[in-house]
Amino acid sequence: MKLYKLFLLSIAFMIAISSNSFAQVYEIEPKVEGCVKGKLSSAEITKIMNLINKMRKHHKLGEIPWLADKENISQSAALSMLATGIMSHGSVTGKCSDADSDLGRKTSNLSMAMSTANSGFSSQSHIIGWLIDNHSQTQPHSVGHRRVIINPYLKGTCLGKANGKHPTNTNWYLGAATLYGIEGSAMQKSTCENDFVAYPYENYPPEWVDKKFYLSFNPIADPDWWWGNNNKVKFENTEVKMTTEDGKPVNVHDVVFDYESWGCLVNNLSWKADNLQDNVKYIVQINNVIVNGATRNYTYWFKLTNEGSQEDPVAKAPKLVSPANGTENIDLTNPVTFSWKAAQNITKYEIQISENNEFTYIYDNKEVTGTSVAISSLTPGNKFFWRVAGFDSNLNPHYSETWWFTTSKKTIEPPVIVYPKENETDVARRENYIWNKVDDAKHYKLQIAKDENFSDGKVVVDQDKITETSYYLTDEQSLEANTDYYWRLAAVLPSGVSTSWTKATKFTTGTTYSSISTINQIDYTLICPNPANNKCSLIGNLTEDITHLQLLICDLTGKIIEQFDLGKLKAGNFIYTFDVSKLTSGSYNMILKVGNKTKLEKLFISR
Structure with missing residues (x-):
């Protein structure tokens, strides 16, 4: 990309808007004969700058001054255009053309107007023509002349002007004008009230x-x-x-x-x-x-419209309430609530949160109609700045003060994997994956992959929003037999912040399709809590009456440790609570038995 474009060309064939006499416009009248550069009168300069600054004010831009040190190159370029009839930002050889005129051409908007009368070619007509910018010969969509006038970085300008007989067509008069402002040294910090x-x-x-x-x-x-x-x-x-x-x-x-x-x-x-x-x-x-x-x-x-500004004169900026300015170590367990006082004649608000007080990068922003909002996903151990813009009926923003806060560095540990454990073998293709509860977790995320890096294309199960501490794979998620896999977990807090992933845990599937055998009368069962401590409940639903249901708890060698007789159960939901206080910490197989059919569940004891 070039530093800036040089080819801002505009030709307007028009009748002059104003018939000001030369005496009103010029202190020194420009003349091609003798290459006399013009000098504008102080009254004309005032009119020019009043119009340009009026335009800029409509765009919420700061006023700019007249740059007297640029008059020489501006007037030289205008005289060169009048003498040669050539409008170009490049170097021009010919009458009244030199290094000064070339520099003026290069760094300015250019305009030439033609008329059958030498009627003055008002400065106003050139300036408005540049703003509308609908006569550009190259890339009209770029509106480059307009961009000079409403450039928020422009620190000043100067207009050069010359008019007289056309150099090659004596039936026409020519009005030439330049407007300085197309070089980096003409720029300053933005003066715009908006972004x-x-x-x-x-x-x-x-x-x-x-x-x-x-x-x-x-x-x-x-x-x-x-x-x-x-x-x-x-x-x-x-x-x-x-x-x-x-x-x-x-x-x-x-x-x-x-x-x-x-x-x-x-x-x-x-x-x-x-x-x-x-x-x-x-x-x-x-x-x-x-x-x-x-x-x-x-x-x-x-x-x-030619009506005046419709800004609401009594609209006021919101006043921030919470979190208080300078609040440190805000807990991210839950979403952070931001609040402010209602402001007069404001129809809606926008809260902005940034990592710097210039708000050059907006971390989060939300539009709300009330005076509070809960924000999730703020990062721990960080400093943030926040402000609220209140918008009046004309969508003009009114900004509050800027306050800052920091978030807690406290990290929450990820879940602890219970089953399958590291290097577990003969895991069913449809298994029940189990882990310990994380306090304050809203839900959990589970991933299974064929490599420990969980690379793209290797993740075969990606399950989010699990609200329990176990997850049983669906038919569609069933794994391949006799294959090595890795699985990991993360907990998600109500604030939206996630813990880190657990270490990738390797396991190997066997040939068994499901860890749950089929007992036709059982719709589903659930062990709660699991892992358990002293008491545990079996929750389920039966599609038919069962005449005799047994519950066996076995160690991993198959030895029966506890046995419970649930007897006859009717169709529908059931819950059975049993004592596991005598069991030591570890993994157990819990077998439900109806006649010669069984259903296997994994039970974990944690003390």
Whole structure:
């Protein structure tokens, strides 16, 4: 990418808007004969800067001054254009052309207007023409001349001007103008109140807009350095939507973007909208813009009208309440609740959380209508800054103070794997995977893979939102026989924070399809808690009456340690609580027996 584009060309064939006399415009009148450079009158300079700063004010940009030290190159370039009839940002040889005029051409917007009368070619007509920018010969969507005038980084400007007989067509008069501002040394920190520049914006004079031409939008990714926007904004997946204030959609088309620094405003998004009307309020949504690596959505409005600003004069910024400024070590077990006081004449709020107080990278942001919101997934051991923007009825943001807080470094250990253990063999293809409970866990995640790194393409089971401390694979998740696998677990807290994964635990399947034998009358069974301590319950559902159900607890050698007789059970849900206080810590097989059919469950004792 070049540092900035040089070819900002514009030709407008028009009748001059103003008939100011030369005496009102010039202190020294430019003349091709003798190559006399013009000098604008102080009154004309005041008019020029009043108009430019009025335009900038409509975009929430700071005022800029007239740069008297750039008058020489600006006036030299304008005189060279009048003398040669050539409008180019490159070097030009010919009458009244030299190094000064070449530098002025290179660093300025250029404009030439033609008329059958030498009527003055008002500065206003050139400036408004640059803002509308609908006469560009190259890449009209880039609106490079417009980007100079509404560049938030521009620290000053200067207009050069000359008019007289056309050098080759004596039936025409020519008005030439330049506007300095296309070089890095002309830039400063952004003066924009917003983090974007949009055209048109809010109440906007209709005479400054060609309703059939491109509208534009420029995010400000780095407010401190104009070139800092380079590579920090991406429009590839951006969507532009427009509606009227009452929700009627507006057809948007010819959406195009560039990163080519036209007018020293690095990034630009342009589009056209059908059937724009005066005195109609339009809502614009710019969605899915990548700014500093984060996805941003923008909303603003405009209305083509000569009415004054509609900002609500009594809208106030929200006042933050909690967490208090400087709060340290906030516990992340549960979502963190942020709250603030309701603000006057505010219709909605947006909370922003960032890792720096300039909010150049937004960690999280949420739009809410109330005065509190719970935020999940904050990282432990980090410092964050937060603020709330309140939006008035015209979608103008009013920002609160910025407060900071830190999150606790406390880490929560992952679950402890109970079964299958490391190097367990003859594991059923459909097994019941069991682990210890993690206090405060909302749910668990389980993965099974064919390699210990859980590489892409090797993960065969990826199960989330398990609310129990065991998981029985489904038919679709059944594993291959006689195969080595690895499994791991993580617990997820209500805040959305996950523990680390457990160590990858290796096991080998056998040929048995399921660890659960079929007893036709049993719909399901569940051991709770498992692992158990002193008491344990068998919970289940029967599809038919059972005349005699036995419960046997065996060690891993098959020796019966405990035996319980549940007797006759009727169809439906049942629960049977039994004492396991005499069992030592370890793994056991619990066998349900109906006649000659059995059902195997794994029981774990932990003390």
